[in-house]
Amino acid sequence: MQIAEVPPPLEVEPSRRIFGLETEFGLHVVAPGSRPITPEEVAGHLFHSVVQWGRSSNVFLTNGSRLYIDVGAHPEYATAECDTIEDLIALDKAGERIVQDLVAEGEQRLREAGVDGQIHLYKNNTDSAGNSYGCHENYLLRRRADFAGFGRQLLPFLVTRQIVTGAGCITRTPEGAHYSFSPRADHMWEGMSSATTRSRPMINTRDEPHANAELYRRMHVIVGDSTMAQPTTLLKVGSTDLVLRLLEARVLMPDLTLAKEMQAIRDVAHDLTGQATVELADGSRMTAVQVQQAFLDAVKSHVGDVIERTDEVDSILDLWQRGIDAVRTQDFSSIDTELDWAIKHKLLMRYQDKLQCELDDPRLARLELAYHDVSPERGLANRMEAQGLIRTLVSEEAITRAKTTAPETTRAHLRGRFVREALASGRDFTVDWVHLKFTGQESRTVLLKDPFRYEDERVDMLLGTLSQ
Ligand SMILES: Nc1ncnc2c1ncn2[C@@H]1O[C@H](COP(=O)(O)OP(=O)(O)OP(=O)(O)O)[C@@H](O)[C@H]1O
Numbered sequence: 001m002q003i004a005e006v007p008p009p010l011e012v013e014p015s016r017r018i019f020g021l022e023t024e025f026g027l028h029v030v031a032p033g034s035r036p037i038t039p040e041e042v043a044g045h046l047f048h049s050v051v052q053w054g055r056s057s058n059v060f061l062t063n064g065s066r067l068y069i070d071v072g073a074h075p076e077y078a079t080a081e082c083d084t085i086e087d088l089i090a091l092d093k094a095g096e097r098i099v100q101d102l103v104a105e106g107e108q109r110l111r112e113a114g115v116d117g118q119i120h121l122y123k124n125n126t127d128s129a130g131n132s133y134g135c136h137e138n139y140l141l142r143r144r145a146d147f148a149g150f151g152r153q154l155l156p157f158l159v160t161r162q163i164v165t166g167a168g169c170i171t172r173t174p175e176g177a178h179y180s181f182s183p184r185a186d187h188m189w190e191g192m193s194s195a196t197t198r199s200r201p202m203i204n205t206r207d208e209p210h211a212n213a214e215l216y217r218r219m220h221v222i223v224g225d226s227t228m229a230q231p232t233t234l235l236k237v238g239s240t241d242l243v244l245r246l247l248e249a250r251v252l253m254p255d256l257t258l259a260k261e262m263q264a265i266r267d268v269a270h271d272l273t274g275q276a277t278v279e280l281a282d283g284s285r286m287t288a289v290q291v292q293q294a295f296l297d298a299v300k301s302h303v304g305d306v307i308e309r310t311d312e313v314d315s316i317l318d319l320w321q322r323g324i325d326a327v328r329t330q331d332f333s334s335i336d337t338e339l340d341w342a343i344k345h346k347l348l349m350r351y352q353d354k355l356q357c358e359l360d361d362p363r364l365a366r367l368e369l370a371y372h373d374v375s376p377e378r379g380l381a382n383r384m385e386a387q388g389l390i391r392t393l394v395s396e397e398a399i400t401r402a403k404t405t406a407p408e409t410t411r412a413h414l415r416g417r418f419v420r421e422a423l424a425s426g427r428d429f430t431v432d433w434v435h436l437k438f439t440g441q442e443s444r445t446v447l448l449k450d451p452f453r454y455e456d457e458r459v460d461m462l463l464g465t466l467s468q
């Protein structure tokens with residue numbers, strides 16, 4: 001394999017970061033009276049058109065993102081590298097639209113195969129069989145960072161951030177049902193490790209930076225819930241980014257190391273009052289509200305020095321504080337159009353009241369599921385957004401553009417251009433996060449080790465060969 005010479009990395013401001021979100025979607029068919037049908041068969045029909053143009057069920061799109069079928073027949077969409085949270089939200093929402101666009105043809109092909117059914121795609125974290133699937137967050141870090149130390153300091157933050165950024169869920173137990181902050185919390189097995197399947201950790205430490213490994217690492221956070229409401233995504237990624245910025249600047253942070261992370265994440269999830277305490281390594285106890293407030297205070301005290309004040313930083317801090325206050329005061333009205341768990345809680349309480357039923361009533365379970373349906377018509381979150389009941393941060397035009405166009409200020413721009421022009425030319429090609437190549441012996445592989453570089457002569461030359 002010939003590899004074109006790699007240019008030196010760009011000098012970028014230390015505050016610039018690359019973000020990416022990976023989402024696994026739940027796939028479900030409603031086909032009463034039909035023959036048995038496996039998830040693999042449904043996934044095959046759903047991805048038929050993708051395989052037609054991409055010759056694989058694992059493709060990169062013109063928006064720089066990756067779309068594929070993961071184990072367990074879950075469609076997965078991994079956003080392209082973004083260097084702003086606004087781009088990330090637009091690309092994340094674009095992913096919902098992209099998978100939903102496959103549904104009509106998938107249903108048509110199902111009918112041809114003798115199954116008259118509706119395909120539903122859910123951006124949620126558990127299925128009815130109790131399996132859990134995730135939304136993974138990726139944050140670029142500088143290599144000199146003390147990765148393990150950062151992870152340890154980040155864990156108390158990740159364990160407790162669910163009180164603001166959780167998706168909310170009805171938890172059923174032998175003693176009855178209750179509402180919890182996070183559907184993902186019960187499915188985490190350990191704090192940090194390099195395995196995702198065997199023992200599901202909150203931070204995956206596998207060292208695969210998808211970038212120049214001498215300069216960068218990728219923090220792969222797998223404890224988060226999939227978020228529907230755009231402000232929840234902003235807060236989830238934005239607050240984590242701000243805490244990482246403090247760690248990178250090595251400012252003194254309170255030591256909130258937890259004694260038992262797994263116990264803590266479950267206790268916090270199941271206590272909507274925010275009063276349950278977690279045990280710290282030094283034997284003291286704090287509530288989740290106090291832990292989150294300590295992180296928020298640390299961040300606030302460095303706005304103006306370590307953290308540059310921007311409108312976005314202000315809106316993250318404002319929502320973060322309102323979220324904590326809502327749990328502390330048990331008055332959720334100031335966040336119930338912005339934070340998923342509170343939006344869903346309000347919706348479910350209203351229907352429970354109307355139906356005069358218990359919380360474990362199947363009609364409420366259906367409502368909860370419908371919240372996560374990515375269909376614009378059937379999905380409740382989407383319909384609530386359209387009615388102004390859920391706040392949005394990016395325009396529908398920006399989301400539509402993000403379905404086909406990559407962010408302009410990261411490596412994804414080069415990948416998007418390459419995929420677009422290669423598809424138009426009909427030449428076979430292979431692409432991943434760091435490589436671009438036309439298939440064939442004579443073609444060079446372009447190695448894109450710098451995720452911040454969005455212009456590159458080698459890519460121009462490679463694409464120039466198309467017109468020769
Ligand atoms: N250098 C980087 N820093 C941070 N995020 C990155 C970087 N390069 C790529 N990403 C993001 O990481 C995510 C990678 O998703 P993908 O599902 O392909 O990866 P993976 O976690 O490596 O693998 P898998 O899911 O197959 O185990 C994407 O969202 C992408 O935008």
Ligand SMILES: [Mg+2]
Binds near residue numbers: 022076078136
């Ligand atoms: Mg992945």
